[in-house]
Structure formats: structure tokens, C-alpha cells
Amino acid sequence: MDDLVVQALSGLASASSLFLVASGLTVIFGVTRVVNFAHGSLYMLGAYVAWSLVTHGVFAFAGPFWQFWGGILGAAVVTAAIGAVIEVLLLRRIYRAPELFQLLATFGVVLVVQDVALWAWGAQDLLGPRAPMLRGAVRILGLRFPLYELFLIAVGPLVLAGLWLLFHRTRFGVLVRAATADREMVAALGVNQALLFTGVFALGAGLAGLGGALQLPRESVNLHMDLSTITEAFVVVVVGGLGSLTGAFLAALLIGELSAFGILILPKITLVLVFLVMAVVLVVRPYGLLGRAPQGLHASSGPPDPLLLPAPRALRQLGAVVLALLVGSAWVLPDYELSVLTEILVALLFAASLHFIMGPGGLASFGHAAYFGAGAYAAALLVQHAAAPMWAGMLLAPFAAGLLGLVFGWFCVRLSGVYAAMLTLAFAQIAWSTAFQWVEVTGGDNGILGVWPDAWAQPKPVFYLLALVLCVGGAMLLRRIVWAPFGAALRAGRDSPLRAEAIGIDTFRTRWMAFAISAAFAGVAGSVFAYAKGSVFPTYLGISRSVDALLMVLLGGVQTLSGPLLGAVALTGLQEQLMRGTDHWRLLLGATIILLVVFFPQGLAGAARAAWEKRA
Amino acid sequence: MLEVSGLSAHYGRAHILEDVGFSVAAGEVAVLLGRNGAGKSTTMKTIMGLVRPSAGRVTFLGQDLAGAPPYAIARAGIGYVPEERRIFADLTVDENLAVGRRAAPAGMQPWTPERLFALFPNLAAMRKRPGGRMSGGEQQMLTIARTLMGNPKLLLLDEPSEGLAPVIVERMAAAIGAIKAGGLSILLAEQNLHFAGLVADRAVVIETGRVRWTGSMAALDAADEVRQRYLSL
Incomplete structure (x- = not known):
């Protein structure tokens, strides 16, 4: 007492x-x-x-x-x-x-x-x-x-x-x-x-x-x-409104007491407890305890989002050439360069999966690493506990991540804007703290080691080609879905929920499914990454990985399909160069982000497209 | 006092105003008349700097204001009363008035809460009430009072009669008459011809973003064809 x-x-x-x-x-x-x-x-x-x-x-x-x-x-x-x-x-x-x-x-x-x-x-x-x-x-x-x-x-x-x-x-x-x-x-x-x-x-x-x-x-x-x-x-502010x-x-009192007693009652899952409370509050009161639906906010002053247009012929040709070069690299480049390229491919699919829900879905996910990590952990756990072959792990990954996406998405897609972003972040932190604190199963901070590909895929060029097929294939499939009727319904729900409902689109269900699809593809990226690295760690689900994905999508540009791909290459390349070249990579990366936001608020691909359209 | 010439504005790619030009003389009440969507509110917002003009000039007391930020335009002496009223719902009547307060230019009798309560007696009884818990008519009075606290020389009034009961409309017309008698110039936007007739000296008829006709209210009374074409439903 x-x-x-x-x-x-x-x-x-x-x-x-x-x-x-x-x-x-x-x-x-x-x-x-x-x-x-x-x-x-x-x-x-x-x-x-x-x-x-x-x-x-x-x-x-x-x-x-x-x-x-x-x-x-x-x-x-x-x-x-x-x-x-x-x-x-x-x-x-x-x-x-x-x-x-x-x-x-x-x-x-x-x-x-x-x-x-x-x-x-x-x-x-x-x-x-x-x-x-x-x-x-x-x-x-x-x-x-x-x-x-x-x-x-x-x-x-x-x-x-x-x-x-x-x-x-x-x-x-x-x-x-x-x-x-x-x-x-x-x-x-x-x-x-x-x-x-x-x-x-x-x-x-x-x-x-x-x-x-x-x-x-x-x-x-x-x-x-x-x-x-x-x-x-963030948790306090969002819970409070x-x-x-x-x-x-009020929220600070709630969270402070919750953490204090959480340690006594459930020392293993204090973090989970805090984020769980946030999720519950947001589901019951979507704008927080004392918050109100945003009002007096006048429609964004920026120009309206450009329409999604099919890629111009030149861009398709460029894409084909790049793809051919990527395939050819397997026979030419040494192992180290191939593993860097593999990481870029993983980043590319990860970014494309986030873009799918952010761009066409209009829902900013601040915790996309949760699904990347879910795919990686699903594969790694299967290897560790069932000594399963690689194909089984890679097959399980999208289902595990997709299932997690179904569960988390059911809460998240009800909200929009900053609130949705915060809720996705909270759920990702739940996933992260589970991986971090449930040591018996996940190994905690030490992660799971020995997640290697099957013997046939051990040589770097072979694994690289496998990653190429899965990641580029995945990204193209996502692109296909955007143009399919489902994608059209998704975009309609984003642009005008009322009108979409009025013509018979179940916008909640559409967004929910899109969330799960996006999570499943992130899971594929995660499983490829796990086998490429041979190990998984809680950082795979951490905030900084979620932010990496956001950076890729936003730097590339949300409203173009090729943007996130460009962003993935730019960011992974930049980080690689900066980390090797200087001790102050954070300073340089941070400054670069700030400058890009100030000068290219449309993203790289948006700026390129504006230049292209001005020329035409 | 206010000269608008060649004013154009866009929302995205849609042309909302095209080559709008008119003037308001000192001590006058001019009214922008037109149907819903004719471009009255956009003209007001463009003068106020809330919508960026794509071309044209807004000259106020010899100063070119086109493209200036809203706060600078307000400080130059133009007061804006928006159509949607935009009362600060969490702030009390007194606090709403405090937000609008600006020092009066030399030689002008400044507006005080007491003077405003004499003009709008309903407000005097609810000084501590939050703006969100007032009726539509009371909010309309408060939004005019709030803008007057800034001691403007020209008042932009966007559809002050909209959604008000007839008896309140009459009272509003009387209040506007009193404000005019105090020496203020007023630019009114209206689609209610009856209300415009009660307060305005001169009309500027606007349709699909262009000025179609200008003249005195008496001339408009006689111009059946103009009213048929641009104003009747």
C-alpha cells in the first residue's frame, strides 16, 4: 500500500x-x-x-x-x-x-x-x-x-x-x-x-x-x-487533444501514472501499455480527450494535387534501360556493390509500399517500419523455431505483415491527417516494444541471428537477382493496383469521401484493404532485408526506419508514382556516401532535408515533372 | 478613397475575377450586387489580401495595396467583416473585441466597447459569453463590432443580412446607417436587393466575375433590364 x-x-x-x-x-x-x-x-x-x-x-x-x-x-x-x-x-x-x-x-x-x-x-x-x-x-x-x-x-x-x-x-x-x-x-x-x-x-x-x-x-x-x-x-498531446x-x-497525469504503475504490475510491457491507452483513447475519442474536430481551418492554400498521369514514353524507356542495367550488374559488379544495390532495392519496395497508402490512399503512415519488421521477424522466427527453408519464410512474411496491417489498419484508417500519423506511430511503437521487451521469443536487443538464405541463393549475385525480381516485381504490382479499379476507388475516396460513398464505394473498407496490401508489400521488403543481412533486430521496427521511408516518399514526391523510387535511391545513396565520407552525416543529412523541403516542396520527382511540363 | 482596377483572381486554374474595376468615394456606401457565385466575396477577399490577385491594382488613399499581406491592408485602414462571421468561438465577447483593437488614426473618434454596445445593445448584456454560444444575429453584430475596434476608414461588409430574421435585418440596416453617419465609407456585398436599397448610395452589379453595370441606387431602380438580367433569380 x-x-x-x-x-x-x-x-x-x-x-x-x-x-x-x-x-x-x-x-x-x-x-x-x-x-x-x-x-x-x-x-x-x-x-x-x-x-x-x-x-x-x-x-x-x-x-x-x-x-x-x-x-x-x-x-x-x-x-x-x-x-x-x-x-x-x-x-x-x-x-x-x-x-x-x-x-x-x-x-x-x-x-x-x-x-x-x-x-x-x-x-x-x-x-x-x-x-x-x-x-x-x-x-x-x-x-x-x-x-x-x-x-x-x-x-x-x-x-x-x-x-x-x-x-x-x-x-x-x-x-x-x-x-x-x-x-x-x-x-x-x-x-x-x-x-x-x-x-x-x-x-x-x-x-x-x-x-x-x-x-x-x-x-x-x-x-x-x-x-x-x-x-x-506526442502521445500526451494526442491523447489530450x-x-x-x-x-x-490530464493526459500527462494519465500517462505519468500509467508508466509508474505499469512498472509494478507489468514490468515487461510498460511501453506497450502506454501506446495501447493512446490507441484506445483515439478510437473512442478520435480527437483526444479534450480535443475537437479541426475547424476554422480553411482548405490548404497550396495548389491542388496534380492528377496521376501515365508515365511519359521517355520515362518508360528510361526505366527499361535502368532495369536492363540492374540485371546486367549481377554479372559485372563485385559482391560489396551488389549488397549495396540489394539494400537499395529493398528500400525501393519499402518506399513504394508506403507510397501506396500515402499517395493514392491519402493516409500518412508514420509507423511503416512495423510492417517491414513484421515481415523480417516472421521469416526469422520461422527459421529459428522451425528451421524452415527460405521460401517458406519469404512466403510467410507478406501474410504476417498483412495480418498486422489488418489489425492496426482497422483503427488507423478511421482517422486522417496528423491524427492518423500519430496513431500509426503509436502502433509501430507497440510492435517495436514487443520485439524489444519480449526477450524469450524475439531475443530482445540481441535480435535473431543466422537468418541466412538457402544454399542455392547464398552467392551474392544470385541473391541480388532474387531481390531484384521480388522488389521490382512488387513495386510494379503496386503500380498496377493503383491503375486498377480498386486503385481508382481508393483515389476517389481520398479526393472526396462523400461523393465516393454516394456512388457506392465503401471507403472505409477500401482504405482498410489498401492499408493491409501496403503492409504486406512492406513485409516482403523486410523479409528480403532479413535474409540479406542474416539477422533481424528491433531497430527494423524503429522510428528512424519509419522516418527513412517517409523521407524517401516525400523527397521523391507523393503525387508521382516514380517519385518514391527516386527518393529511395537518393536517400539510400546519400546515407551510404555520408556515413562512409564523414563523421557528421546526421548534420549533413539534416541540412540536406531542410534545404530540399525549403526549395523543393513538391519533392524531387515533382520538381522534375514541373520542369518537364514547363518544357512541353 | 478606394480604387480597384483591372483586378483578376484565380482559384487554381478557374478564373474567378476578370478585369474588375470600380471605386468607393469617401463617406459613401457602395454595394456589390450579384447572384450567388458572381464573385462578390472573392472581390472582397482579394481587396483584403486573403486571395492573391493575379493582375490589377487596389489603391487605397493613394497607396497601392495589391499583393500586400492582410495585416498590412488592415493597418492601412480597411476593415473586413467576412460572410461566415468567423467569430472566435472560445473567446468571450470582450476578448473578441480585444483581438480587433487597434489605435485610431489622429483626428478620429476611436471606437470603444461602450460606443459599440450603444450601437448594438444586445451585446452589452453578454460581455462574458463565449462567441460560440450566441445566436446568428448576435454573432453578426459582434463581427461588425470586432472589426470597428480596429478603427478602419473603410468597412468591407460581406452579406451582413444573410440568414437573419427580418426584424434583425431592419436593425442591422439602422446600425449600418449610424456607422455611415459617423463618417465611415462602406463597401457592401449583397444579393438582397431590398437590404441594399435600405443602406446603399451606389451599386456595382457583378456577374461571373465581371462588372456589368454601375450607377446610383435610384438609377438601378429604373433599370429594369439590368435587374432582370443580373439580379433576379
Whole structure:
């Protein structure tokens, strides 16, 4: 019983930190409609900057109290300034871009910040000092409870109250609330939005920085804080309802307590538990606990999506030549180059499968790695437990991944836009934590080794040709489906759900089936990858692999069929070159993504097509 | 005061406005008359900078505003009351008015909440009520009051009579008369000829994105053919 009280209190302390990060994220989203992937990075920067300010004693002249608390507050101010710079230099240029591109650009910021932090603070974990005056512990029901945790518990409600006053008692706050409802109307009333947006972004960034800085006495500062934080903050914000502060507070309490008690009750599946709650909430209340269906949002200001056109003759001829060259390579290129090409082929099918649901399906999947990994794990488990031959593994993979797609898709295809993206991400995290935490079956972090092809396919050229047949064949089959009546129904449902329903298309069923088909093809890619590498690991289902696929599709261009293929080659090639050529590949990749988003908001293939059409 | 010339606008590839030209004189109430979809609202939005013009000029007090951002156009002295009202539903009446507040130019008696409540007495009783919990007529009054808080010299009023009960329409016409008497110029968009007749001095008849006829309201009364062709259903 006493344990439970202490556990509940420590859940409250975590909830406070969660709320600080999530409140910034939700305020930024409310006003700018940008889902800031880099919010976790700002949290991490807050922690690092606080560490530097405190340990170097920047505020030591004012005594030990201010050495610590000055450092914490200073870190929040510095992070707010960094946020303002990001808004002015990057986001201001892309407010009119599709929301997924904004997400991609902020992911570019994540990569850049990772490398900058590595360069500035090194790879080892940093330990901060304890807070003055809050070093001790109190006895609660006979158990020791750290004073600092009690302080954190108070911070959450205090910040909520402070924000409430800001938003209801100041002109800036009233303008922020008005802009959250209808930013175009606010502009028409003479408010310069640029200043408002910069202010809001700085406020949100400062809150994230404060959240990170306050962790200093609690846990070590490290380079993995960014992605773990952003995932949790996404869950909180989505469960609470995007744009709702009170919702974020309630959701932070819910998730904080859930994690605290999850460890006691089900230590193996704490992660699964959190994401499961998110999935349940979104199914019952699709816009979160206190969220509302988006309103006052006027149709996207960008140009309408271009129609899908058959590839011009020149492009088909080019494709045939490239295919012939790829086949010929099997006899010419050495083994290493062939395995790189094999990886590119896998990326190509993976990207094509994601594009199938994103482009024609109009549903952004942020967790497509789940199905890639499901295919890979299905094959690997079959090899490990049944010593099955390769063909059996490759045959099972699409069914396993497709089945998973049927289950997850049933929830996901009900939502659209950012909410669908977040839900797919949550499900992918469930799949990832299952692979990571269910050690008895999946081997956990060590993965499953010895997943080699059958003897006949062992030589690299043979396996390469097999991969070529499966991946290019798969991509062509997907292309065929887009042009089939099923694909036409899918596109109709995307463009106008009401009219599609009115002519007798079951849009839910169509999207659901498309989701499963897309998952099945991702599974094929995963199984080829597993046999090519000889092993599978939980990272196959991780966020960064999902983001890789998104990058490929978005860099290539969503609204062309050849785009994702181009994107797969570009990204895999770029990563390969960068990783070999420099230690700062994240910085370069991040900067490249940012520049591409700013200059080619239509994607590479979109830009090429625009140039082609202008010529014609 | 306002000169519009050669104004064109597109939504995607569809041509919505073509070579629209007219003017509004100081202290005048001009009305854009036309059927649904004629291009009245788009003309308003293009003047306000919410729709980007593909060609043409919008000159206000000698300043060219075509292509400027909406906030700059509002600061130049043009106030916009949208057709859909677009009240901030979560904000109270007072807060809605606060969002619209801008300092008045020198020599102008500034609008205050008290002056506006005298103009729209219904609003005075519900200062703390969220905009989302008001009737359509009350919202229409609030959206005009909110725009007046910015102390504009020219008011763009997009279909203020739409969807209102007849008695409210009469009251709205009286309020617009009072605003005009205070010295403001008004550009009204309407398809309700009766309402336009109550408040306007001059009419600009618009159809399929082009100006078809201009003249005084009295001349329009006499021009049966114009009304038959462009205005009757």
C-alpha cells in the first residue's frame, strides 16, 4: 500500500515534466499547425545548456542558490531563443507547405541538433548537481521520498496556472487563442502573424527547455533524450487533444501514472501499455480527450494535387534501360556493390509500399517500419523455431505483415491527417516494444541471428537477382493496383469521401484493404532485408526506419508514382556516401532535408515533372 | 478613397475575377450586387489580401495595396467583416473585441466597447459569453463590432443580412446607417436587393466575375433590364 503511494507520487513528478514538454508542443501546434518533431531536441538542448550553465558556474557570483536556479532559468531562456531562430530561419518559409513536409523539415532539425550536441557535449552521459535546498527527502507514510520530486509535482500545476493567466489576462495570450481558432481572421484584423508565431514558438521552446533543465538533478543528460521525449510528448498531446492545454495536463497525469504503475504490475510491457491507452483513447475519442474536430481551418492554400498521369514514353524507356542495367550488374559488379544495390532495392519496395497508402490512399503512415519488421521477424522466427527453408519464410512474411496491417489498419484508417500519423506511430511503437521487451521469443536487443538464405541463393549475385525480381516485381504490382479499379476507388475516396460513398464505394473498407496490401508489400521488403543481412533486430521496427521511408516518399514526391523510387535511391545513396565520407552525416543529412523541403516542396520527382511540363 | 482596377483572381486554374474595376468615394456606401457565385466575396477577399490577385491594382488613399499581406491592408485602414462571421468561438465577447483593437488614426473618434454596445445593445448584456454560444444575429453584430475596434476608414461588409430574421435585418440596416453617419465609407456585398436599397448610395452589379453595370441606387431602380438580367433569380 505504502509502495503504491510513493509510486503514485513519482508518477505525478514524471507527469509534470511530461506536461512541460507537451504544453509547448500543443501551443505551437494550436497556432502554427506545425507538428514540431524537433520539440524533443529542444528539451535535450535545455538539459545540456542547463548542465553547462550550472557546472561552469555562470551564475555563481550570485551565490549557490542562483548558480543552480539561474542556470535552470537561463537554459529555458536560451532554448526559447533557439526556438525563435528556428522559427524565423526555417518554419516561416514553409507554413504554406503540406503538413508532412513541415514535419520532415523539423525532423531535419532533429538530426542537426543531434550532431551539434554530440560535437558540443560529447557522447558520454553527463551528471548534473543536486538542487540546493531540495537535496533531502521527506518521510511519507514511513517511506523516504525525495524533496525534489515533490517540487516537480508542484511545477506542473504552477505552469498550467501561469499559462492560463498568460492566455486569459494578456493581449498576447488572447491573440494566441484567437489565432488557434482562426489565424487568417486574426491577420485580417491587422495582427502581424509573423511576430505572433515567433513568440509562440519561442514560448513553446522555452517550456521544453525548462522541462529538460529541470531533469538535471533527476537523471543523466544524454543524446537519446530527444527521440524518447518526443514520442512521449506526442502521445500526451494526442491523447489530450491537439491544441488543448488542459487536455495535455490530464493526459500527462494519465500517462505519468500509467508508466509508474505499469512498472509494478507489468514490468515487461510498460511501453506497450502506454501506446495501447493512446490507441484506445483515439478510437473512442478520435480527437483526444479534450480535443475537437479541426475547424476554422480553411482548405490548404497550396495548389491542388496534380492528377496521376501515365508515365511519359521517355520515362518508360528510361526505366527499361535502368532495369536492363540492374540485371546486367549481377554479372559485372563485385559482391560489396551488389549488397549495396540489394539494400537499395529493398528500400525501393519499402518506399513504394508506403507510397501506396500515402499517395493514392491519402493516409500518412508514420509507423511503416512495423510492417517491414513484421515481415523480417516472421521469416526469422520461422527459421529459428522451425528451421524452415527460405521460401517458406519469404512466403510467410507478406501474410504476417498483412495480418498486422489488418489489425492496426482497422483503427488507423478511421482517422486522417496528423491524427492518423500519430496513431500509426503509436502502433509501430507497440510492435517495436514487443520485439524489444519480449526477450524469450524475439531475443530482445540481441535480435535473431543466422537468418541466412538457402544454399542455392547464398552467392551474392544470385541473391541480388532474387531481390531484384521480388522488389521490382512488387513495386510494379503496386503500380498496377493503383491503375486498377480498386486503385481508382481508393483515389476517389481520398479526393472526396462523400461523393465516393454516394456512388457506392465503401471507403472505409477500401482504405482498410489498401492499408493491409501496403503492409504486406512492406513485409516482403523486410523479409528480403532479413535474409540479406542474416539477422533481424528491433531497430527494423524503429522510428528512424519509419522516418527513412517517409523521407524517401516525400523527397521523391507523393503525387508521382516514380517519385518514391527516386527518393529511395537518393536517400539510400546519400546515407551510404555520408556515413562512409564523414563523421557528421546526421548534420549533413539534416541540412540536406531542410534545404530540399525549403526549395523543393513538391519533392524531387515533382520538381522534375514541373520542369518537364514547363518544357512541353 | 478606394480604387480597384483591372483586378483578376484565380482559384487554381478557374478564373474567378476578370478585369474588375470600380471605386468607393469617401463617406459613401457602395454595394456589390450579384447572384450567388458572381464573385462578390472573392472581390472582397482579394481587396483584403486573403486571395492573391493575379493582375490589377487596389489603391487605397493613394497607396497601392495589391499583393500586400492582410495585416498590412488592415493597418492601412480597411476593415473586413467576412460572410461566415468567423467569430472566435472560445473567446468571450470582450476578448473578441480585444483581438480587433487597434489605435485610431489622429483626428478620429476611436471606437470603444461602450460606443459599440450603444450601437448594438444586445451585446452589452453578454460581455462574458463565449462567441460560440450566441445566436446568428448576435454573432453578426459582434463581427461588425470586432472589426470597428480596429478603427478602419473603410468597412468591407460581406452579406451582413444573410440568414437573419427580418426584424434583425431592419436593425442591422439602422446600425449600418449610424456607422455611415459617423463618417465611415462602406463597401457592401449583397444579393438582397431590398437590404441594399435600405443602406446603399451606389451599386456595382457583378456577374461571373465581371462588372456589368454601375450607377446610383435610384438609377438601378429604373433599370429594369439590368435587374432582370443580373439580379433576379
